[in-house]
Amino acid sequence: METRDIVLGVDIGGTTTSFGFVDREGTVLAEATIPTEGRKPAQTLVPRLAARAAEVAAGLAGTRLLGVGVCAPNANQNTGTVENAVNLAWDPVTDLRGLVRQHYDLPVEISNDANAAALGEMLFGGAKGMKHFIVITLGTGLGSGLVANGQLLLGADGLAGELGHVVVQAGGRECGCGRRGCLETYVSATGLCRTLFELLADSREPSDLRTVPYQDLTAKRIFDAARAGDPIALAAFDRTARTLGLKLADAVAHTGPEAIFLFGGMAAAGDLLLRPAQAYMEEFLFPAYRGHVKLLPSQMQAGSAAILGAAALIWNRLAR
């Protein structure tokens, strides 16, 4: 029987850590999860992960493990450090790669989820064969992974490609990063909720959402209201799409991508967000770029995207 080459892809989340064994074509042969226990240090997570992964691997006959790819919040691919990890009470981890290598004498790559998503899209998704593209992950916040000349743009400090923190409006909305006016305070699930409340205040238009307190509001409720024709909910999506289109046009002027992929729950709101964002982007694009940049939903399966992205980190390295 021929040996099948596989890698281990690991996605460390605030609550759950998922992992899976992935072959070169992006097939997940086996996967499982363990609780992250993010209140305990990273040093306790890695041995538990390795032990559970060994159990799962025992069921995979005829395979050869070639490396491990890990994505973790705020992980720096250049340095291997993890600082200020969202939803984790970790002290700064100076060498997550080293921690993993204590259990695997193999190539190890770490990165944040948006960069992993970009490589996942390149190896297994809609960006196959593309040398220049951008992946935007839309969730509570806005993450991004930029690929140029076939390589991730990591920059001098490994921190490039943070489009969630380009400035939409100087002195605008308070952001979790400590500044004001960042893109993710306008374009994200929470940004959409903030825009909706602004519009409820600005306008006298009736809306079913006038009965909902801020803390109960979700992007899903705004989505449902918009689908039902609620004018304020529709206006909130339109304004969000316009801001996204404007800043994507700026991103195009920087890196000249062939396509931009939207990943995450909000990307599914095609008619409400993706299509109008494409139209606004075209309006704001430098004329030479017009009609040249596709705005597309990610082709990655929501369920296994994180594991595939983590696996792509190491498959991409092995391919070089």
Next chain:
Amino acid sequence: METRDIVLGVDIGGTTTSFGFVDREGTVLAEATIPTEGRKPAQTLVPRLAARAAEVAAGLAGTRLLGVGVCAPNANQNTGTVENAVNLAWDPVTDLRGLVRQHYDLPVEISNDANAAALGEMLFGGAKGMKHFIVITLGTGLGSGLVANGQLLLGADGLAGELGHVVVQAGGRECGCGRRGCLETYVSATGLCRTLFELLADSREPSDLRTVPYQDLTAKRIFDAARAGDPIALAAFDRTARTLGLKLADAVAHTGPEAIFLFGGMAAAGDLLLRPAQAYMEEFLFPAYRGHVKLLPSQMQAGSAAILGAAALIWNRLAR
């Protein structure tokens, strides 16, 4: 006698075409100019250039020509085309590289001046040894060349790195590109003049520049007035620096450069523009980037920068 390897660097401008023979260390061994005669087609310029360059080369004993680098307005490095060249009445040139190769059976590279300036800075200027940096050329407009992972960011269509056309304000000032609110309408010699007139209108403050009609106003006059303490001129520089700092912070969030170099006449206004722009950029930077990005004047000599940039196009290719 040892043979000295040289390349020919050519800078095609609206009025004058300059060229020079440049060695690997960036020494210009000989240089000359010819009139561009931009009303005539590109097909007539290249033979005149080659003839005059041959005369100049005749004086260079013991050299070997390795290639030709050409910068021309709006030249596309990927395709070799020149379309809508500023100040030239050329029909679209589908293959400028091919035109040059009719006279030189050698590697030929073409690009626009900002990309050439970036490679010049990398090979011969302040960006030696850097893998991630940006060069901003400030003149009548604002050009830019972005380098990431040691390579020019050209993008899918060869048109990436047009920071002059990121949007400062949707619906803002009219730009030559047909849109509104582009960065170069605020940050450039003409942008500074427009800002000064806006401030003269907004404010009641006295200013010597209230006697100057718009068509006679220059960045140099505003510079001189600011040096003499004119409050409106000082405010115009401050506002220009703030807009530049804001958009440079966005550029950092895209590509994570180690340094940003300012090239051109306005970059010389260090205390009035460069230093306050650095302070504003720091204010607008995502916290993780703060203190990590230097804003520096270009280290290229103004006189020979264009020829050196053009020469760098080909030295960089030969080094790969």
